[in-house]
Amino acid sequence: MSDRKDGSFIGGLLIGGAVGAIAGLLFAPRSGKDTRKILKKSLDALPELAEDLSDSLQVHADHLSENARRNWEGTLQRLQERSPPA
Numbered sequence: 001m002s003d004r005k006d007g008s009f010i011g012g013l014l015i016g017g018a019v020g021a022i023a024g025l026l027f028a029p030r031s032g033k034d035t036r037k038i039l040k041k042s043l044d045a046l047p048e049l050a051e052d053l054s055d056s057l058q059v060h061a062d063h064l065s066e067n068a069r070r071n072w073e074g075t076l077q078r079l080q081e082r083s084p085p086a
Contacts, residue, residue, distance in 0.1 A: 010060075014053055 025038055 010056060011053075014049070018049070 021042065025035055025042070028035065030038075
């Protein structure tokens with residue numbers, strides 16, 4: 001359950017950071033030329049950010065899958081230990 005919260009937190013942090021950066025750029029007291037230059041740099045960085053996010057999500061998915069498999073195996077083992085021999 002905490003793995004799910006960790007993944008949600010990280011995703012929210014990345015999305016919130018991106019929204020905050022865009023809002024900061026749009027409301028900053030800069031010239032239009034400077035703002036466009038900064039926006040272009042930010043847009044150029046998006047593919048790398050998306051790849052990092054994808055990698056992070058894959059790591060979390062693998063971790064959750066492994067935890068689910070271990071929990072399932074533990075449950076099966078406990079059930080086998082409790083069931084009477086046939």
